[in-house]
Amino acid sequence: MTPRTTNGPVAVLGLGAMGAGLAGRLLDQGIQVRVWNRTPERIAPLAEAGAHAAAHPAEAVAGTTAALCVVADGEALGDVLRGPDGVLSTGPYPGVLICASTVSPDEVVQIAGDVPSVLDVGMLGNRDHARDGELRLFAGGEKTAFEAARPVLEMLSKEVVHLGALGSGMRMKLLLNLLMGVEVQALAEASELAAACGLDRQLVLKTIAGSGFASPVMAFKSRRIAAGRFEEPDFRLRLMAKDLMLATKQAAAVGLSLPLASAAAETHVRATEQGLGDQDCAAVVRALAPKPETDT
Incomplete structure:
Protein backbone atom coordinates (compact mmCIF):
# COMPACT_ATOMS: atom_id res chain seq x y z
CA MET A 1 0.00 0.00 0.00
CA THR A 2 1.36 3.43 -0.92
CA PRO A 3 1.33 5.69 2.16
CA ARG A 4 -0.53 8.95 2.14
CA THR A 5 1.77 11.89 1.62
CA THR A 6 2.47 13.77 4.82
CA ASN A 7 0.79 17.08 4.02
CA GLY A 8 -1.94 16.74 6.63
CA PRO A 9 -2.17 16.58 10.43
CA VAL A 10 0.67 14.88 12.30
CA ALA A 11 0.47 12.96 15.57
CA VAL A 12 3.24 13.12 18.17
CA LEU A 13 3.13 10.28 20.70
CA GLY A 14 5.38 10.84 23.71
CA LEU A 15 6.09 14.34 24.99
CA GLY A 16 9.41 14.09 26.75
CA ALA A 17 12.13 16.61 25.97
CA MET A 18 12.42 15.56 22.32
CA GLY A 19 8.75 14.82 21.61
CA ALA A 20 7.58 18.14 23.04
CA GLY A 21 10.21 19.94 20.97
CA LEU A 22 9.12 18.18 17.79
CA ALA A 23 5.46 18.98 18.42
CA GLY A 24 6.27 22.63 19.08
CA ARG A 25 8.31 22.84 15.88
CA LEU A 26 5.47 21.40 13.81
CA LEU A 27 3.00 23.85 15.33
CA ASP A 28 5.34 26.71 14.45
CA GLN A 29 5.38 25.48 10.86
CA GLY A 30 1.60 25.70 10.64
CA ILE A 31 0.98 21.96 10.87
CA GLN A 32 -2.07 20.61 12.69
CA VAL A 33 -0.69 18.51 15.53
CA ARG A 34 -2.43 15.87 17.63
CA VAL A 35 -0.56 14.85 20.78
CA TRP A 36 -0.67 12.12 23.40
CA ASN A 37 1.46 11.38 26.44
CA ARG A 38 1.25 8.71 29.11
CA THR A 39 1.27 11.41 31.81
CA PRO A 40 -1.33 14.01 30.73
CA GLU A 41 0.26 17.01 32.49
CA ARG A 42 2.87 17.31 29.74
CA ILE A 43 0.13 17.87 27.17
CA ALA A 44 -1.14 21.19 28.59
CA PRO A 45 1.51 23.59 27.16
CA LEU A 46 1.09 22.15 23.66
CA ALA A 47 -2.69 22.18 23.89
CA GLU A 48 -2.49 25.86 24.82
CA ALA A 49 -0.33 26.38 21.72
CA GLY A 50 -2.98 24.81 19.49
CA ALA A 51 -2.37 21.06 19.53
CA HIS A 52 -5.26 18.64 19.88
CA ALA A 53 -4.92 16.72 23.15
CA ALA A 54 -5.82 13.06 22.69
CA ALA A 55 -6.85 10.63 25.42
CA HIS A 56 -4.99 7.70 23.86
CA PRO A 57 -2.76 6.90 20.85
CA ALA A 58 -5.59 5.69 18.62
CA GLU A 59 -7.37 9.02 19.05
CA ALA A 60 -4.15 10.93 18.46
CA VAL A 61 -3.51 9.34 15.05
CA ALA A 62 -7.09 9.63 13.78
CA GLY A 63 -7.09 11.55 10.50
CA THR A 64 -3.32 12.09 10.46
CA THR A 65 -0.90 11.39 7.62
CA ALA A 66 2.15 10.79 9.82
CA ALA A 67 2.67 9.68 13.40
CA LEU A 68 5.88 10.29 15.35
CA CYS A 69 6.50 7.87 18.22
CA VAL A 70 9.01 9.35 20.67
CA VAL A 71 8.74 7.12 23.74
CA ALA A 72 11.44 5.82 26.06
CA ASP A 73 12.01 2.21 25.04
CA GLY A 74 10.83 -0.85 23.16
CA GLU A 75 8.23 -1.84 25.75
CA ALA A 76 6.65 1.61 25.60
CA LEU A 77 6.75 1.59 21.79
CA GLY A 78 5.03 -1.80 21.69
CA ASP A 79 2.29 -0.54 24.01
CA VAL A 80 1.74 2.62 21.96
CA LEU A 81 1.44 0.68 18.73
CA ARG A 82 -0.24 -2.58 19.73
CA GLY A 83 -1.68 -2.07 23.21
CA PRO A 84 -5.31 -1.29 24.03
CA ASP A 85 -6.25 1.95 22.25
CA GLY A 86 -2.89 1.77 20.47
CA VAL A 87 -2.16 3.13 17.02
CA LEU A 88 -2.89 -0.24 15.40
CA SER A 89 -5.75 -1.31 17.68
CA THR A 90 -8.41 -0.56 15.06
CA GLY A 91 -6.48 -1.74 12.00
CA PRO A 92 -3.59 -0.66 9.77
CA TYR A 93 -2.41 2.92 10.01
CA PRO A 94 -2.77 4.55 6.56
CA GLY A 95 -0.05 7.16 6.98
CA VAL A 96 3.67 6.87 7.70
CA LEU A 97 4.59 5.59 11.15
CA ILE A 98 7.86 7.18 12.27
CA CYS A 99 9.51 5.39 15.20
CA ALA A 100 11.97 7.86 16.71
CA SER A 101 12.32 5.96 19.99
CA THR A 102 15.79 4.47 20.48
CA VAL A 103 15.28 0.71 20.61
CA SER A 104 17.12 -2.35 19.37
CA PRO A 105 17.19 -2.45 15.54
CA ASP A 106 15.81 -5.97 15.66
CA GLU A 107 13.13 -4.88 18.11
CA VAL A 108 11.85 -2.10 15.86
CA VAL A 109 11.52 -4.61 13.00
CA GLN A 110 9.68 -7.03 15.28
CA ILE A 111 7.36 -4.38 16.72
CA ALA A 112 6.60 -2.97 13.28
CA GLY A 113 5.64 -6.42 12.02
CA ASP A 114 3.41 -6.08 8.99
CA VAL A 115 2.81 -2.32 9.27
CA PRO A 116 2.74 -1.15 5.62
CA SER A 117 4.70 2.11 5.93
CA VAL A 118 7.10 2.51 8.81
CA LEU A 119 10.43 4.27 9.34
CA ASP A 120 12.86 4.09 12.21
CA VAL A 121 14.57 7.44 12.69
CA GLY A 122 17.67 8.10 14.75
CA MET A 123 17.73 11.72 15.95
CA LEU A 124 20.99 13.57 16.53
CA GLY A 125 20.54 16.64 18.69
CA ASN A 126 18.93 17.87 21.90
CA ARG A 127 15.62 19.45 22.92
CA ASP A 128 16.64 22.87 21.58
CA HIS A 129 17.59 21.37 18.22
CA ALA A 130 14.21 19.62 18.11
CA ARG A 131 12.37 22.85 18.89
CA ASP A 132 14.34 24.86 16.32
CA GLY A 133 14.36 22.36 13.45
CA GLU A 134 18.12 21.81 13.78
CA LEU A 135 18.19 18.03 14.23
CA ARG A 136 20.02 15.60 11.99
CA LEU A 137 17.80 12.63 11.17
CA PHE A 138 18.86 9.17 9.99
CA ALA A 139 16.06 6.99 8.64
CA GLY A 140 15.63 3.32 7.86
CA GLY A 141 12.72 1.82 5.96
CA GLU A 142 11.22 1.48 2.52
CA LYS A 143 12.07 4.26 0.08
CA THR A 144 8.39 4.97 -0.63
CA ALA A 145 7.71 5.53 3.07
CA PHE A 146 10.78 7.75 3.35
CA GLU A 147 9.73 9.92 0.40
CA ALA A 148 6.21 10.26 1.80
CA ALA A 149 7.59 11.33 5.18
CA ARG A 150 10.33 13.58 3.82
CA PRO A 151 8.32 16.86 4.02
CA VAL A 152 7.71 16.38 7.75
CA LEU A 153 11.25 15.18 8.43
CA GLU A 154 12.68 18.20 6.63
CA MET A 155 10.58 20.56 8.78
CA LEU A 156 12.21 19.03 11.84
CA SER A 157 15.83 18.99 10.75
CA LYS A 158 18.74 20.53 8.91
CA GLU A 159 19.74 17.17 7.44
CA VAL A 160 17.75 14.06 6.54
CA VAL A 161 19.52 10.87 5.41
CA HIS A 162 17.91 7.63 4.24
CA LEU A 163 20.28 4.84 5.28
CA GLY A 164 18.50 1.77 3.94
CA ALA A 165 16.33 -0.99 5.37
CA LEU A 166 14.21 -0.73 8.52
CA GLY A 167 16.50 -0.83 11.57
CA SER A 168 19.23 1.25 9.93
CA GLY A 169 18.17 4.43 11.72
CA MET A 170 18.48 2.71 15.09
CA ARG A 171 21.87 1.28 14.23
Missing part, protein backbone atom coordinates in the same frame (compact mmCIF):
# COMPACT_ATOMS: atom_id res chain seq x y z
CA MET A 172 23.16 4.77 13.44
CA LYS A 173 21.62 6.20 16.61
CA LEU A 174 23.23 3.52 18.79
CA LEU A 175 26.61 4.22 17.22
CA LEU A 176 26.26 7.92 17.94
CA ASN A 177 25.12 7.37 21.53
CA LEU A 178 27.97 4.91 22.06
CA LEU A 179 30.39 7.69 21.15
CA MET A 180 28.67 10.20 23.42
CA GLY A 181 28.47 7.80 26.36
CA VAL A 182 32.16 6.89 26.18
CA GLU A 183 33.18 10.51 25.65
CA VAL A 184 31.20 11.90 28.56
CA GLN A 185 32.44 9.13 30.86
CA ALA A 186 36.04 9.92 29.85
CA LEU A 187 35.40 13.56 30.72
CA ALA A 188 33.90 12.55 34.06
CA GLU A 189 36.87 10.29 34.84
CA ALA A 190 39.37 13.05 34.02
CA SER A 191 37.42 15.44 36.26
CA GLU A 192 37.40 13.01 39.19
CA LEU A 193 41.08 12.17 38.78
CA ALA A 194 41.92 15.89 38.75
CA ALA A 195 40.04 16.50 41.99
CA ALA A 196 41.51 13.41 43.66
CA CYS A 197 45.04 14.55 42.77
CA GLY A 198 44.53 18.02 44.20
CA LEU A 199 44.03 19.97 40.99
CA ASP A 200 41.35 22.64 40.73
CA ARG A 201 38.39 20.83 39.15
CA GLN A 202 36.93 24.01 37.68
CA LEU A 203 40.21 24.97 36.04
CA VAL A 204 40.70 21.48 34.66
CA LEU A 205 37.20 21.39 33.17
CA LYS A 206 37.67 24.85 31.66
CA THR A 207 40.98 23.75 30.16
CA ILE A 208 39.45 20.60 28.68
CA ALA A 209 36.50 22.53 27.22
CA GLY A 210 38.86 24.93 25.45
CA SER A 211 41.27 22.29 24.21
CA GLY A 212 41.59 20.49 20.92
CA PHE A 213 40.38 17.33 22.66
CA ALA A 214 36.92 18.73 23.30
CA SER A 215 34.03 18.07 20.96
CA PRO A 216 30.99 20.37 21.23
CA VAL A 217 29.33 17.73 23.43
CA MET A 218 32.33 17.51 25.75
CA ALA A 219 32.56 21.29 26.04
CA PHE A 220 28.85 21.50 26.88
CA LYS A 221 28.92 18.63 29.38
CA SER A 222 32.04 20.03 31.05
CA ARG A 223 29.98 23.08 32.03
CA ARG A 224 27.30 20.84 33.56
CA ILE A 225 29.92 18.95 35.58
CA ALA A 226 31.63 22.17 36.69
CA ALA A 227 28.30 23.55 37.92
CA GLY A 228 27.12 20.23 39.35
CA ARG A 229 23.85 20.90 37.51
CA PHE A 230 22.26 17.69 36.34
CA GLU A 231 18.55 18.50 36.64
CA GLU A 232 16.43 19.30 33.54
CA PRO A 233 18.40 16.70 31.58
CA ASP A 234 19.19 16.98 27.91
CA PHE A 235 19.48 13.19 27.88
CA ARG A 236 18.64 11.07 30.90
CA LEU A 237 21.35 8.89 32.32
CA ARG A 238 19.10 5.82 32.41
CA LEU A 239 18.44 6.19 28.69
CA MET A 240 22.17 6.39 28.02
CA ALA A 241 22.61 3.21 30.08
CA LYS A 242 19.93 1.53 27.97
CA ASP A 243 21.52 2.61 24.69
CA LEU A 244 25.01 1.54 25.72
CA MET A 245 23.64 -1.87 26.67
CA LEU A 246 21.85 -2.10 23.32
CA ALA A 247 25.09 -1.21 21.52
CA THR A 248 27.05 -3.91 23.34
CA LYS A 249 24.34 -6.46 22.54
CA GLN A 250 24.47 -5.48 18.87
CA ALA A 251 28.23 -5.92 18.93
CA ALA A 252 27.95 -9.35 20.55
CA ALA A 253 25.41 -10.40 17.92
CA VAL A 254 27.94 -9.77 15.14
CA GLY A 255 30.92 -11.20 17.04
CA LEU A 256 32.55 -7.93 18.11
CA SER A 257 34.05 -7.06 21.49
CA LEU A 258 33.74 -3.38 22.44
CA PRO A 259 35.73 -2.92 25.67
CA LEU A 260 35.14 0.83 26.02
CA ALA A 261 31.41 0.57 25.35
CA SER A 262 31.09 -2.35 27.77
CA ALA A 263 32.90 -0.46 30.54
CA ALA A 264 30.78 2.65 29.96
CA ALA A 265 27.59 0.57 29.98
CA GLU A 266 28.57 -0.98 33.32
CA THR A 267 29.25 2.43 34.87
CA HIS A 268 25.97 3.89 33.61
CA VAL A 269 23.97 0.92 34.84
CA ARG A 270 25.61 1.28 38.26
CA ALA A 271 24.84 5.01 38.28
CA THR A 272 21.20 4.27 37.45
CA GLU A 273 21.05 1.79 40.32
CA GLN A 274 22.38 4.54 42.58
CA GLY A 275 19.32 6.66 41.79
CA LEU A 276 20.88 8.96 39.17
CA GLY A 277 18.85 7.66 36.23
CA ASP A 278 16.57 10.68 35.76
CA GLN A 279 19.43 13.18 35.92
CA ASP A 280 21.43 14.31 32.89
CA CYS A 281 23.86 11.71 31.60
CA ALA A 282 26.77 13.90 32.77
CA ALA A 283 25.76 12.86 36.30
CA VAL A 284 27.75 9.69 35.63
CA VAL A 285 30.53 11.67 37.34
CA ARG A 286 28.73 11.06 40.64
CA ALA A 287 29.10 7.30 40.20
CA LEU A 288 32.87 7.74 39.99
CA ALA A 289 33.39 9.68 43.21
CA PRO A 290 35.62 7.85 45.72
CA LYS A 291 33.76 6.08 48.49
CA PRO A 292 34.43 7.48 51.96
CA GLU A 293 36.76 5.40 54.10
CA THR A 294 35.19 3.56 57.00
CA ASP A 295 36.82 2.52 60.25
CA THR A 296 37.49 -1.18 60.59
Whole structure:
Protein backbone atom coordinates (compact mmCIF):
# COMPACT_ATOMS: atom_id res chain seq x y z
CA MET A 1 0.00 0.00 0.00
CA THR A 2 1.36 3.43 -0.92
CA PRO A 3 1.33 5.69 2.16
CA ARG A 4 -0.53 8.95 2.14
CA THR A 5 1.77 11.89 1.62
CA THR A 6 2.47 13.77 4.82
CA ASN A 7 0.79 17.08 4.02
CA GLY A 8 -1.94 16.74 6.63
CA PRO A 9 -2.17 16.58 10.43
CA VAL A 10 0.67 14.88 12.30
CA ALA A 11 0.47 12.96 15.57
CA VAL A 12 3.24 13.12 18.17
CA LEU A 13 3.13 10.28 20.70
CA GLY A 14 5.38 10.84 23.71
CA LEU A 15 6.09 14.34 24.99
CA GLY A 16 9.41 14.09 26.75
CA ALA A 17 12.13 16.61 25.97
CA MET A 18 12.42 15.56 22.32
CA GLY A 19 8.75 14.82 21.61
CA ALA A 20 7.58 18.14 23.04
CA GLY A 21 10.21 19.94 20.97
CA LEU A 22 9.12 18.18 17.79
CA ALA A 23 5.46 18.98 18.42
CA GLY A 24 6.27 22.63 19.08
CA ARG A 25 8.31 22.84 15.88
CA LEU A 26 5.47 21.40 13.81
CA LEU A 27 3.00 23.85 15.33
CA ASP A 28 5.34 26.71 14.45
CA GLN A 29 5.38 25.48 10.86
CA GLY A 30 1.60 25.70 10.64
CA ILE A 31 0.98 21.96 10.87
CA GLN A 32 -2.07 20.61 12.69
CA VAL A 33 -0.69 18.51 15.53
CA ARG A 34 -2.43 15.87 17.63
CA VAL A 35 -0.56 14.85 20.78
CA TRP A 36 -0.67 12.12 23.40
CA ASN A 37 1.46 11.38 26.44
CA ARG A 38 1.25 8.71 29.11
CA THR A 39 1.27 11.41 31.81
CA PRO A 40 -1.33 14.01 30.73
CA GLU A 41 0.26 17.01 32.49
CA ARG A 42 2.87 17.31 29.74
CA ILE A 43 0.13 17.87 27.17
CA ALA A 44 -1.14 21.19 28.59
CA PRO A 45 1.51 23.59 27.16
CA LEU A 46 1.09 22.15 23.66
CA ALA A 47 -2.69 22.18 23.89
CA GLU A 48 -2.49 25.86 24.82
CA ALA A 49 -0.33 26.38 21.72
CA GLY A 50 -2.98 24.81 19.49
CA ALA A 51 -2.37 21.06 19.53
CA HIS A 52 -5.26 18.64 19.88
CA ALA A 53 -4.92 16.72 23.15
CA ALA A 54 -5.82 13.06 22.69
CA ALA A 55 -6.85 10.63 25.42
CA HIS A 56 -4.99 7.70 23.86
CA PRO A 57 -2.76 6.90 20.85
CA ALA A 58 -5.59 5.69 18.62
CA GLU A 59 -7.37 9.02 19.05
CA ALA A 60 -4.15 10.93 18.46
CA VAL A 61 -3.51 9.34 15.05
CA ALA A 62 -7.09 9.63 13.78
CA GLY A 63 -7.09 11.55 10.50
CA THR A 64 -3.32 12.09 10.46
CA THR A 65 -0.90 11.39 7.62
CA ALA A 66 2.15 10.79 9.82
CA ALA A 67 2.67 9.68 13.40
CA LEU A 68 5.88 10.29 15.35
CA CYS A 69 6.50 7.87 18.22
CA VAL A 70 9.01 9.35 20.67
CA VAL A 71 8.74 7.12 23.74
CA ALA A 72 11.44 5.82 26.06
CA ASP A 73 12.01 2.21 25.04
CA GLY A 74 10.83 -0.85 23.16
CA GLU A 75 8.23 -1.84 25.75
CA ALA A 76 6.65 1.61 25.60
CA LEU A 77 6.75 1.59 21.79
CA GLY A 78 5.03 -1.80 21.69
CA ASP A 79 2.29 -0.54 24.01
CA VAL A 80 1.74 2.62 21.96
CA LEU A 81 1.44 0.68 18.73
CA ARG A 82 -0.24 -2.58 19.73
CA GLY A 83 -1.68 -2.07 23.21
CA PRO A 84 -5.31 -1.29 24.03
CA ASP A 85 -6.25 1.95 22.25
CA GLY A 86 -2.89 1.77 20.47
CA VAL A 87 -2.16 3.13 17.02
CA LEU A 88 -2.89 -0.24 15.40
CA SER A 89 -5.75 -1.31 17.68
CA THR A 90 -8.41 -0.56 15.06
CA GLY A 91 -6.48 -1.74 12.00
CA PRO A 92 -3.59 -0.66 9.77
CA TYR A 93 -2.41 2.92 10.01
CA PRO A 94 -2.77 4.55 6.56
CA GLY A 95 -0.05 7.16 6.98
CA VAL A 96 3.67 6.87 7.70
CA LEU A 97 4.59 5.59 11.15
CA ILE A 98 7.86 7.18 12.27
CA CYS A 99 9.51 5.39 15.20
CA ALA A 100 11.97 7.86 16.71
CA SER A 101 12.32 5.96 19.99
CA THR A 102 15.79 4.47 20.48
CA VAL A 103 15.28 0.71 20.61
CA SER A 104 17.12 -2.35 19.37
CA PRO A 105 17.19 -2.45 15.54
CA ASP A 106 15.81 -5.97 15.66
CA GLU A 107 13.13 -4.88 18.11
CA VAL A 108 11.85 -2.10 15.86
CA VAL A 109 11.52 -4.61 13.00
CA GLN A 110 9.68 -7.03 15.28
CA ILE A 111 7.36 -4.38 16.72
CA ALA A 112 6.60 -2.97 13.28
CA GLY A 113 5.64 -6.42 12.02
CA ASP A 114 3.41 -6.08 8.99
CA VAL A 115 2.81 -2.32 9.27
CA PRO A 116 2.74 -1.15 5.62
CA SER A 117 4.70 2.11 5.93
CA VAL A 118 7.10 2.51 8.81
CA LEU A 119 10.43 4.27 9.34
CA ASP A 120 12.86 4.09 12.21
CA VAL A 121 14.57 7.44 12.69
CA GLY A 122 17.67 8.10 14.75
CA MET A 123 17.73 11.72 15.95
CA LEU A 124 20.99 13.57 16.53
CA GLY A 125 20.54 16.64 18.69
CA ASN A 126 18.93 17.87 21.90
CA ARG A 127 15.62 19.45 22.92
CA ASP A 128 16.64 22.87 21.58
CA HIS A 129 17.59 21.37 18.22
CA ALA A 130 14.21 19.62 18.11
CA ARG A 131 12.37 22.85 18.89
CA ASP A 132 14.34 24.86 16.32
CA GLY A 133 14.36 22.36 13.45
CA GLU A 134 18.12 21.81 13.78
CA LEU A 135 18.19 18.03 14.23
CA ARG A 136 20.02 15.60 11.99
CA LEU A 137 17.80 12.63 11.17
CA PHE A 138 18.86 9.17 9.99
CA ALA A 139 16.06 6.99 8.64
CA GLY A 140 15.63 3.32 7.86
CA GLY A 141 12.72 1.82 5.96
CA GLU A 142 11.22 1.48 2.52
CA LYS A 143 12.07 4.26 0.08
CA THR A 144 8.39 4.97 -0.63
CA ALA A 145 7.71 5.53 3.07
CA PHE A 146 10.78 7.75 3.35
CA GLU A 147 9.73 9.92 0.40
CA ALA A 148 6.21 10.26 1.80
CA ALA A 149 7.59 11.33 5.18
CA ARG A 150 10.33 13.58 3.82
CA PRO A 151 8.32 16.86 4.02
CA VAL A 152 7.71 16.38 7.75
CA LEU A 153 11.25 15.18 8.43
CA GLU A 154 12.68 18.20 6.63
CA MET A 155 10.58 20.56 8.78
CA LEU A 156 12.21 19.03 11.84
CA SER A 157 15.83 18.99 10.75
CA LYS A 158 18.74 20.53 8.91
CA GLU A 159 19.74 17.17 7.44
CA VAL A 160 17.75 14.06 6.54
CA VAL A 161 19.52 10.87 5.41
CA HIS A 162 17.91 7.63 4.24
CA LEU A 163 20.28 4.84 5.28
CA GLY A 164 18.50 1.77 3.94
CA ALA A 165 16.33 -0.99 5.37
CA LEU A 166 14.21 -0.73 8.52
CA GLY A 167 16.50 -0.83 11.57
CA SER A 168 19.23 1.25 9.93
CA GLY A 169 18.17 4.43 11.72
CA MET A 170 18.48 2.71 15.09
CA ARG A 171 21.87 1.28 14.23
CA MET A 172 23.16 4.77 13.44
CA LYS A 173 21.62 6.20 16.61
CA LEU A 174 23.23 3.52 18.79
CA LEU A 175 26.61 4.22 17.22
CA LEU A 176 26.26 7.92 17.94
CA ASN A 177 25.12 7.37 21.53
CA LEU A 178 27.97 4.91 22.06
CA LEU A 179 30.39 7.69 21.15
CA MET A 180 28.67 10.20 23.42
CA GLY A 181 28.47 7.80 26.36
CA VAL A 182 32.16 6.89 26.18
CA GLU A 183 33.18 10.51 25.65
CA VAL A 184 31.20 11.90 28.56
CA GLN A 185 32.44 9.13 30.86
CA ALA A 186 36.04 9.92 29.85
CA LEU A 187 35.40 13.56 30.72
CA ALA A 188 33.90 12.55 34.06
CA GLU A 189 36.87 10.29 34.84
CA ALA A 190 39.37 13.05 34.02
CA SER A 191 37.42 15.44 36.26
CA GLU A 192 37.40 13.01 39.19
CA LEU A 193 41.08 12.17 38.78
CA ALA A 194 41.92 15.89 38.75
CA ALA A 195 40.04 16.50 41.99
CA ALA A 196 41.51 13.41 43.66
CA CYS A 197 45.04 14.55 42.77
CA GLY A 198 44.53 18.02 44.20
CA LEU A 199 44.03 19.97 40.99
CA ASP A 200 41.35 22.64 40.73
CA ARG A 201 38.39 20.83 39.15
CA GLN A 202 36.93 24.01 37.68
CA LEU A 203 40.21 24.97 36.04
CA VAL A 204 40.70 21.48 34.66
CA LEU A 205 37.20 21.39 33.17
CA LYS A 206 37.67 24.85 31.66
CA THR A 207 40.98 23.75 30.16
CA ILE A 208 39.45 20.60 28.68
CA ALA A 209 36.50 22.53 27.22
CA GLY A 210 38.86 24.93 25.45
CA SER A 211 41.27 22.29 24.21
CA GLY A 212 41.59 20.49 20.92
CA PHE A 213 40.38 17.33 22.66
CA ALA A 214 36.92 18.73 23.30
CA SER A 215 34.03 18.07 20.96
CA PRO A 216 30.99 20.37 21.23
CA VAL A 217 29.33 17.73 23.43
CA MET A 218 32.33 17.51 25.75
CA ALA A 219 32.56 21.29 26.04
CA PHE A 220 28.85 21.50 26.88
CA LYS A 221 28.92 18.63 29.38
CA SER A 222 32.04 20.03 31.05
CA ARG A 223 29.98 23.08 32.03
CA ARG A 224 27.30 20.84 33.56
CA ILE A 225 29.92 18.95 35.58
CA ALA A 226 31.63 22.17 36.69
CA ALA A 227 28.30 23.55 37.92
CA GLY A 228 27.12 20.23 39.35
CA ARG A 229 23.85 20.90 37.51
CA PHE A 230 22.26 17.69 36.34
CA GLU A 231 18.55 18.50 36.64
CA GLU A 232 16.43 19.30 33.54
CA PRO A 233 18.40 16.70 31.58
CA ASP A 234 19.19 16.98 27.91
CA PHE A 235 19.48 13.19 27.88
CA ARG A 236 18.64 11.07 30.90
CA LEU A 237 21.35 8.89 32.32
CA ARG A 238 19.10 5.82 32.41
CA LEU A 239 18.44 6.19 28.69
CA MET A 240 22.17 6.39 28.02
CA ALA A 241 22.61 3.21 30.08
CA LYS A 242 19.93 1.53 27.97
CA ASP A 243 21.52 2.61 24.69
CA LEU A 244 25.01 1.54 25.72
CA MET A 245 23.64 -1.87 26.67
CA LEU A 246 21.85 -2.10 23.32
CA ALA A 247 25.09 -1.21 21.52
CA THR A 248 27.05 -3.91 23.34
CA LYS A 249 24.34 -6.46 22.54
CA GLN A 250 24.47 -5.48 18.87
CA ALA A 251 28.23 -5.92 18.93
CA ALA A 252 27.95 -9.35 20.55
CA ALA A 253 25.41 -10.40 17.92
CA VAL A 254 27.94 -9.77 15.14
CA GLY A 255 30.92 -11.20 17.04
CA LEU A 256 32.55 -7.93 18.11
CA SER A 257 34.05 -7.06 21.49
CA LEU A 258 33.74 -3.38 22.44
CA PRO A 259 35.73 -2.92 25.67
CA LEU A 260 35.14 0.83 26.02
CA ALA A 261 31.41 0.57 25.35
CA SER A 262 31.09 -2.35 27.77
CA ALA A 263 32.90 -0.46 30.54
CA ALA A 264 30.78 2.65 29.96
CA ALA A 265 27.59 0.57 29.98
CA GLU A 266 28.57 -0.98 33.32
CA THR A 267 29.25 2.43 34.87
CA HIS A 268 25.97 3.89 33.61
CA VAL A 269 23.97 0.92 34.84
CA ARG A 270 25.61 1.28 38.26
CA ALA A 271 24.84 5.01 38.28
CA THR A 272 21.20 4.27 37.45
CA GLU A 273 21.05 1.79 40.32
CA GLN A 274 22.38 4.54 42.58
CA GLY A 275 19.32 6.66 41.79
CA LEU A 276 20.88 8.96 39.17
CA GLY A 277 18.85 7.66 36.23
CA ASP A 278 16.57 10.68 35.76
CA GLN A 279 19.43 13.18 35.92
CA ASP A 280 21.43 14.31 32.89
CA CYS A 281 23.86 11.71 31.60
CA ALA A 282 26.77 13.90 32.77
CA ALA A 283 25.76 12.86 36.30
CA VAL A 284 27.75 9.69 35.63
CA VAL A 285 30.53 11.67 37.34
CA ARG A 286 28.73 11.06 40.64
CA ALA A 287 29.10 7.30 40.20
CA LEU A 288 32.87 7.74 39.99
CA ALA A 289 33.39 9.68 43.21
CA PRO A 290 35.62 7.85 45.72
CA LYS A 291 33.76 6.08 48.49
CA PRO A 292 34.43 7.48 51.96
CA GLU A 293 36.76 5.40 54.10
CA THR A 294 35.19 3.56 57.00
CA ASP A 295 36.82 2.52 60.25
CA THR A 296 37.49 -1.18 60.59
